[in-house]
Amino acid sequence: MTKHTFISSKGQLQARWKSAFPDAVVRTEPGGERPDVLWWARVPLNSAELSSAIAAVPGVPVVVLSPEPVQEDAMHAIALGARGYCHSHATPSMLQQVAVAVTHGGLWLGPELMSRVMGAASERLLGEQAPDVDPGLDLLTPRERAVALEVARGATNKEAARRLDITERTVKAHLGAAFEKLGVRDRLQLVLALKYVPVDVDHAA
Amino acid sequence: MTKHTFISSKGQLQARWKSAFPDAVVRTEPGGERPDVLWWARVPLNSAELSSAIAAVPGVPVVVLSPEPVQEDAMHAIALGARGYCHSHATPSMLQQVAVAVTHGGLWLGPELMSRVMGAASERLLGEQAPDVDPGLDLLTPRERAVALEVARGATNKEAARRLDITERTVKAHLGAAFEKLGVRDRLQLVLALKYVPVDVDHAA
DNA sequence: AAGCCTATTGGACCGGTGGACAGGGTGGGC
C-alpha cells in the first residue's frame, strides 16, 4: 500500500486528505516513517523548512499544497526540488492523480503552471545554449552521471542503489569512477564540484 | 484499456514497445484513432512535425522517444508541448512508468533532465530574487556555524579540527548539534540545506 | 579477432562518520 504523509501546520483539511488516501498520516513536523509521497501543506511556505524536509527524504517525491496557489511560491518549491504543486483544496481524485504522477517519476504542476515552467525552461536552456552547464557532468558516462546526481541530492549509496535498481557495490564503482574523473576525493566534494565548478580546496594543501 | 500509439519512421523496436503495451499500435504517420498516449519515436526530431502532431491531439500527452537522448532535443520537445522525453530503448517497465505519470497529468523527464529543467525554469521565473535568506545558519551557535561552513567547503572532520584548532571530537559534537537543529542526517544533506542560503562566507578571516 | 570502454557485481579492508554513553569548564541571567 502506498504511504502518504501530510505535513500541515494546523492539521486542517485532514478529512479531505483521508478521503483521498484513507491510511494517510498527518503530522505537524517532518520525520517519522519514510512515506511514498510527502505532502507539504505548511503555510506560509518556508524555503528553509521545505528544503531540509526534501533533503531529509531523498528519493521521496514531495508535493507542495497551497490554499491559494501563487506562481512565485510554486517556483520556489520547484527550485528546491518539489515534484508537485497544487491547491490544498483539490478534490480527492485530483490528489490521487497527482500522487500517481509523482510516484512514477513525474512532475505535476497543473496546466497553467506547467506550460509556464516548460516555456521558461526552454527559453533558459535553449536561449543561452547552456553556458554554465557543469563541464563535469559531460565527463561522466550516463550511469556515472545518474549515480552522481542521486548522491548530489543527498542519497546514500544504498538509496541510490535502490532508486537505480542496482547493487550498492555498483554504485560505489560508478562513484569511484566519477571521483577520479572529476578529481575529487569524496561525495561531498563531488557535490561541490557539480554546483559551482571549481573546488578551491586549499584544505589539503 | 489504455491505448498507446507509437509513431516511428522505421517501425523498429516494435517488439520492445509491444512488450510494455501489448495492444500498442505502431504507425509511420500520425493520425488514426485517438490514443491515450502518443509516443513520438521519429528520428531525427523534426520540430514542425512534432508540433503539428501535438496540436492534432489536444489533451493527449505526447512522449518523445530518442535513441540517444540529447538535452537540446529534449528542450525543443518540451517547448513544443511534449509531456515526456526518454530513451527509446528504455525497458518496458520504464515505459509503463512514464505512461502512468503522463496520463495522470505529469511531466516525465528522467532525473538529470528533470533537475535541469526545474533549475532553469526557476532561474528564469524567479530572476535574481534572493530566496528568503538565512534559514539554517542563524539557528546555529557561532562555533557550530564555523564547523558547518568548514564541512560545507568539503573538509573532513580532521581538517576542520586542524583549521579551527580544536579536536576532532569537538568537531563531531558541533556537527551533531547542527545536524539536529537543521533536521538533516549527515554532512552532505547539511551542505544541501545550506546551499539555498547566500554564501558570502569570508569566514576564513 | 583483438582491444577498449562501459556496466555490473563480488569480497575484503580500513578509515571516516555519527550516535550513545560520558564528562569539565566558562559566562550570563534569575
Next chain:
DNA sequence: GCCCACCCTGTCCACCGGTCCAATAGGCTT
C-alpha cells in the same frame, strides 16, 4: 547561588564510504 547555554574533550561502537583485489558480459573500434 543556581540554572542554563555554550564550548571543549573523552571512549566505545555500529555503520557507511572509498579503495584494493578481482570477474563477467555487451558494444564498439581497429
